[in-house]
Amino acid sequence: MATLTIRNLDDSVKQALRERAARHGVSMEEEARVLLRRGIEAKGGAAADAGKSFYDRVRAIVEPIGGIEFDVPPRQLADRPLPFSEWQNESPEE
Numbered sequence: 001m002a003t004l005t006i007r008n009l010d011d012s013v014k015q016a017l018r019e020r021a022a023r024h025g026v027s028m029e030e031e032a033r034v035l036l037r038r039g040i041e042a043k044g045g046a047a048a049d050a051g052k053s054f055y056d057r058v059r060a061i062v063e064p065i066g067g068i069e070f071d072v073p074p075r076q077l078a079d080r081p082l083p084f085s086e087w088q089n090e091s092p093e094e
Contacts, residue, residue, distance in 0.1 A: 014028075021031035052060075062068050 017028050017031055017035075021028045024031060026034075
C-alpha cells in the first residue's frame, strides 16, 4: 500500500472531513480513503478500468455515441518490389 501526504489543505476542508468521519464512525484517514476511491470510480478512472483491455476501455467510450467510422484508403501496389535480397547475406550486428 502507498502513503499520500496532502499539504496546504484548507482548515474548513479538514474540519468537514473530521465531522464526516465522526458521523460514519471511522478515522479521518479511512474517510479520506473512501472518498478518494469513490471519486476515482465515479469518474471512470483507474479503479473502474482495472482488468479491462484497451479495446474494452475505448469501446466503452465510443459505443454510447454510436461508434466511429474511419475512411480506409484503398491499398496501392508499390512502384517496385522491395530489395529484400540485399539483406539476406548480412548477419545481425551484436
